[in-house]
Amino acid sequence: MVGGEENDLNDASFSNNKGTPRRDVVPISLSSSSLSSSSSENELRKTRNENGQSQCNDNASHELVLYNPPAGDGGANEPISPPIENRRPSLLGHFTPKSSRVMLSVGAFTIQCAGCFKWRLIPSKEKYEEIREHLLEQPFYCENAREWRPDISCDDPADITQDGSRLWAIDKPNIARPPLGWQRQLHIRGEGSTKFADVYYIAPSGKKLRSMVDIQKYLIEHPEYQTEGISMRRFSFQIPKPLQENYVRKRRAHINASCDGSKLESGGVNPLSCAPPDSSTALQLGRPGLPELLSAAPINNHVVRPAKKVKRALAKKMEISSLELLELPSLKLDQYEK
DNA sequence: GCCACCGGTGGC
DNA sequence: GCCACCGGTGGC
Numbered sequence: 001m002v003g004g005e006e007n008d009l010n011d012a013s014f015s016n017n018k019g020t021p022r023r024d025v026v027p028i029s030l031s032s033s034s035l036s037s038s039s040s041e042n043e044l045r046k047t048r049n050e051n052g053q054s055q056c057n058d059n060a061s062h063e064l065v066l067y068n069p070p071a072g073d074g075g076a077n078e079p080i081s082p083p084i085e086n087r088r089p090s091l092l093g094h095f096t097p098k099s100s101r102v103m104l105s106v107g108a109f110t111i112q113c114a115g116c117f118k119w120r121l122i123p124s125k126e127k128y129e130e131i132r133e134h135l136l137e138q139p140f141y142c143e144n145a146r147e148w149r150p151d152i153s154c155d156d157p158a159d160i161t162q163d164g165s166r167l168w169a170i171d172k173p174n175i176a177r178p179p180l181g182w183q184r185q186l187h188i189r190g191e192g193s194t195k196f197a198d199v200y201y202i203a204p205s206g207k208k209l210r211s212m213v214d215i216q217k218y219l220i221e222h223p224e225y226q227t228e229g230i231s232m233r234r235f236s237f238q239i240p241k242p243l244q245e246n247y248v249r250k251r252r253a254h255i256n257a258s259c260d261g262s263k264l265e266s267g268g269v270n271p272l273s274c275a276p277p278d279s280s281t282a283l284q285l286g287r288p289g290l291p292e293l294l295s296a297a298p299i300n301n302h303v304v305r306p307a308k309k310v311k312r313a314l315a316k317k318m319e320i321s322s323l324e325l326l327e328l329p330s331l332k333l334d335q336y337e338k
Numbered sequence: 339g340c341c342a343c344c345g346g347t348g349g350c
Numbered sequence: 351g352c353c354a355c356c357g358g359t360g361g362c
Contacts, residue, residue, distance in 0.1 A: 190343095193343090193344065194345050195344080195353095198344090200342095208342090212354075213356090214355095237353085237354070237355090238353085239353090
């Protein structure tokens with residue numbers, strides 16, 4: 001699945017779909033913080049209503065959104081009304097969860113116009129990455145979409161709205177585009193995981209790299225890339241933030257007496273089983289909708305594996321004693337700076 | 339045996 | 351609380 005350089009995942013992760021609805025729905029929106037988790041659709045709208053005067057404004061203008069059309073409904077309500085060129089529907093077919101565990105991937109990408117605050121679909125992942133790379137310095141406006149939609153303007157209705165049918169997440173702005181020949185993949189984890197997503201870079205050789213350390217090692221092993229001017233700063237493992245509160249399981253407070261049941265009871269309630277949606281913050285977005293995303297895919301997967309967890313915990317404990325003396329190298333981002 | 343995926347932790 | 355990293359397991 002990871003294979004191809006230019007195929008799948010990557011593309012799979014962006015969907016241009018229309019043609020092939022998928023059931024996973026993952027939007028990702030890039031914004032500066034403010035939109036921070038709690039901000040919601042309403043806030044975004046508010047932003048607009050207030051002519052961008054509200055506090056969310058500046059962020060809103062940097063919004064990027066990746067979303068995945070729901071497959072459940074056959075994509076019928078596909079908001080992608082506008083024509084999308086470069087459509088490669090077949091790519092969607094690549095979405096093949098490798099196992100019972102379902103991996104969500106980004107279906108499409110959208111960016112919010114800094115002028116009218118409407119969301120515009122971006123026709124390809126590459127284009128999205130291109131825009132995202134300089135989003136802060138070069139805010140996106142509907143007019144920019146004329147490159148692939150000649151007639152588009154702020155007067156046109158939004159391509160997509162946060163109607164609750166999708167999971168949205170906020171992407172980070174100004175992430176460098178992957179070097180030519182490289183692919184940056186975003187793997188969305190299921191709900192309830194300890195992390196929202198993972199980023200992988202696929203080198204031209206097909207090698208999958210999952211951290212800056214990996215990148216660094218790889219570049220050292222392949223000096224040719226460095227001569228091409230590829231440096232560490234061309235890579236970023238920053239992941240988007242889901243707008244839906246509670247999508248990611250909160251890190252549990254330290255539990256020393258781990259085996260103590262009472263402890264669990266009082267301190268950390270199992271978020272998977274009973275965490276009620278936080279009504280105040282939760283994004284309207286996530287709540288009513290997200291049927292597919294939330295119920296279908298990830299959740300189940302998570303729930304099914306407690307046994308593994310236990311095993312691992314035990315294994316971990318045993319291992320600690322033998323590895324305690326190991327000294328791990330620590331890398332700092334500064335090191336990557338040129 | 340490989341590897342995608344997930345969990346967990348150290349550092350900030 | 352977030353980020354970065356990486357070990358480990360299960361599925362293939």
